[in-house]
Amino acid sequence: MKVDVLLGLQWGDEGKGKIVDVLTPYYNVIARFQGGPNAGHTLKFQDKKHVLHTIPSGIFRQNAKNVIGNGVVVDPVILKKELEALEAMDVPFGERILISRKAHLILPTHRLLDAASEASKGKEKIGSTLKGIGPTYMDKTGRNGLRIGDIELPTFKEKYNKLKGKHLDLLQRYDGFVVVGLEEMEAAFFEGVEWIKKLQIIDSEYYLNKQVSKQQRVLAEGAQGSLLDIDFGSYPFVTSSNTIAAGACTGLGIAPNKIGEVYGIFKAYCTRVGSGPFPTELFDEDGKTIAAVGSEFGATTGRPRRCGWLDLPALKYTVMLNGVTKLIMMKADVLSEVENIKVCTHYKVNGDITDVFPYSIEEQPHPIYKTFKSWKTDLTGLTTEDELPQELKDYINYLEKEIGIPIAIVSVGPDRKQTIQREAFEIK
Numbered sequence: 001m002k003v004d005v006l007l008g009l010q011w012g013d014e015g016k017g018k019i020v021d022v023l024t025p026y027y028n029v030i031a032r033f034q035g036g037p038n039a040g041h042t043l044k045f046q047d048k049k050h051v052l053h054t055i056p057s058g059i060f061r062q063n064a065k066n067v068i069g070n071g072v073v074v075d076p077v078i079l080k081k082e083l084e085a086l087e088a089m090d091v092p093f094g095e096r097i098l099i100s101r102k103a104h105l106i107l108p109t110h111r112l113l114d115a116a117s118e119a120s121k122g123k124e125k126i127g128s129t130l131k132g133i134g135p136t137y138m139d140k141t142g143r144n145g146l147r148i149g150d151i152e153l154p155t156f157k158e159k160y161n162k163l164k165g166k167h168l169d170l171l172q173r174y175d176g177f178v179v180v181g182l183e184e185m186e187a188a189f190f191e192g193v194e195w196i197k198k199l200q201i202i203d204s205e206y207y208l209n210k211q212v213s214k215q216q217r218v219l220a221e222g223a224q225g226s227l228l229d230i231d232f233g234s235y236p237f238v239t240s241s242n243t244i245a246a247g248a249c250t251g252l253g254i255a256p257n258k259i260g261e262v263y264g265i266f267k268a269y270c271t272r273v274g275s276g277p278f279p280t281e282l283f284d285e286d287g288k289t290i291a292a293v294g295s296e297f298g299a300t301t302g303r304p305r306r307c308g309w310l311d312l313p314a315l316k317y318t319v320m321l322n323g324v325t326k327l328i329m330m331k332a333d334v335l336s337e338v339e340n341i342k343v344c345t346h347y348k349v350n351g352d353i354t355d356v357f358p359y360s361i362e363e364q365p366h367p368i369y370k371t372f373k374s375w376k377t378d379l380t381g382l383t384t385e386d387e388l389p390q391e392l393k394d395y396i397n398y399l400e401k402e403i404g405i406p407i408a409i410v411s412v413g414p415d416r417k418q419t420i421q422r423e424a425f426e427i428k
């Protein structure tokens with residue numbers, strides 16, 4: 001049995017949470033492999049919306065285990081809030097959630113360092129979610145970090161104080177940054193740590209490989225999107241982890257030859273939250289319409305998301321990086337509300353036509369568009385492929401031909417039920 005991977009192909013918020021929830025009945029284990037509470041994954045069923053930050057999106061389905069992998073960074077304060085919400089809904093999280101001993105902890109001072117670093121950058125700020133992600137991964141690669149397994153050690157408090165001391169020294173170097181409220185933040189942190197002890201703390205690499213050898217079906221859930229990848233995204237306006245399929249190997253301890261399907265999710269248009277280049281960004285009425293109809297506000301920070309047309313060079317780039325085997329197209333229903341739909345096929349850079357994703361923001365790629373007629377039909381009640389309007393079928397066919405990968409699922413609304421499977425779903 002192979003491990004399938006599901007990840008975002010754009011700048012995050014493609015709809016990963018919804019599709020993981022839809023696919024969970026086909027799997028035994030859902031495993032998050034990177035990122036942390038910078039993620040906000042939205043699920044909708046029975047007229048209720050649920051937003052998950054750390055917990056994998058299979059949590060609401062019976063019979064599936066949900067693993068928080070070693071590649072994830074965990075803020076105990078946020079995890080506690082998520083667990084409390086599950087408890088209020090009588091979800092038996094103690095049975096369903098397993099957490100890697102090797103996942104790193106986000107300390108209160110990591111959050112302060114994130115805030116200080118962003119404030120010091122002024123106009124050049126990344127637009128971080130301020131959840132402490134960058135500083136925590138820096139401590140991980142700098143070999144200073146604290147891990148989930150450390151909370152079980154008698155020396156935990158000592159280790160914590162040592163790292164906190166380093167952070168306070170660093171914070172002093174940021175001109176004008178004043179540390180306030182640390183005591184309260186620390187109290188919440190240690191309360192959260194007690195909640196983590198209610199979970200099954202495991203060596204997740206052994207657990208997952210055992211499940212694979214027992215023919216159990218595992219789905220790896222990505223966070224963020226490939227254009228936010230630390231190596232291949234629009235650096236430095238990226239997150240601090242490998243969001244691409246390779247991140248599932250390092251973030252779970254799964255060997256590359258054990259990866260099966262790679263599901264790449266994209267919106268029928270593009271969004272981005274935070275700073276950084278966005279070649280197809282819209283500043284006109286179409287942009288406003290997409291933002292309003294698509295409710296494009298961050299699930300973690302509530303910030304408005306920037307909206308723009310689909311960017312094919314960027315999509316082809318991320319399909320290549322991830323070895324995508326199946327595409328999943330989200331939010332087609334949102335484009336019913338615009339007159340004409342555009343797709344960027346190439347960029348013009350210094351007079352040259354190219355479809356290479358730009359190295360840096362300075363290149364100022366100018367998008368070249370192909371225009372499609374909108375379907376102008378309410379899609380949100382449709383359930384089969386046959387019912388899709390011809391204009392949408394044309395859009396799908398064009399994209400499949402350009403990218404060379406089938407679009408297996410078309411999503412036409414936020415609810416579980418608003419999902420059209422174009423191919424029968426099967427497990428290899």
Ligand code: GDP
Pocket residue numbers: 008012013014015016017018039040041042043044293294295298299330331332333334411412413414415
């Ligand atoms: P994630 O981070 O990739 O899980 O995505 P988010 O949850 O941050 O953002 C996706 C948003 O779009 C959420 O509000 C979803 O409820 C919503 N959504 C998902 N699929 C669809 C769809 O097909 N149509 C519409 N209109 N909304 C969708």
Ligand code: IMO
Pocket residue numbers: 008011012013014035038039040041126127128129130131132133134222223224225228237238239240273274275299
């Ligand atoms: P999901 O999993 C969209 C963005 C931030 C910022 C940059 C760096 O819901 O798709 P960070 O806090 O990681 O240091 O921020 O990355 N970002 C996301 N954008 N969806 C996300 O996650 C994101 N996680 C981080 O807005 O631009």
Ligand code: MG
Pocket residue numbers: 012013014039040041042299300
């Ligand atoms: Mg999100």
